[in-house]
Amino acid sequence: MATDKELSDFLTSVEKRAFKRTVYAVRSDDAALDIVQDAMIRLAEKYADRPAAELPLLFQRILSNATMDWFRREKVRAAVVQNLADFDGAGDGGDDAGADLLDALQALDGRLAGESAADAVARAQLLQAIDAEVAALPGRQREAFLLRYWEEFDVAETAAVMGCSEGSVKTHCSRALHALAKSLRARGITP
Secondary structure: OOOHHHHHHHHHHHHHHHHHHHHHHHOOHHHHHHHHHHHHHHHHHHOOOOOHHHHHHHHHHHHHHHHHHHHHHHHHHHHHHHHHHHHHOOOOOOOOOOOOOOHHHHHOOOOOOOOOHHHHHHHHHHHHHHHHHHHHOOHHHHHHHHHHHHOOOOHHHHHHHHOOOHHHHHHHHHHHHHHHHHHHHHOOOOO
């Protein structure tokens, strides 16, 4: 059974990564914040009696389910809005919020203090390019990529969170890596 401190420490350690992952999925900072908070509350309410070692996989699964629930609700809302728009002729605009991939690099302690303005601009442009390419990946590829390389889950854990086979995770990750490498090379970005 996880102690209150272990649960609190775990939630603190995953909140920023979970938020970024969710922003990539839903493209809205506000919606992502709501989804992550709901997932954290569900974990604390329903699974606080589980061992601390089980919390990462449980949380990722809850977060994935909460994200899918959000998409289902949005689909229903869109249908309702569309049906109402048929009556009054009004449309509904979308919210397309961006996210900064690897923003933690911008907060590295001390290492960036001596950075020139040109280096800072180049680094910011590089991060924006990477962010755009990760955001452009198909949903399942992006999810597998973020779980494997951002959350640092192994193949089995990623498969459990995504609800698919380990082979599917490997395929999604491979395709994501190839697509990212190709698109970044096309932008002139090489390792």
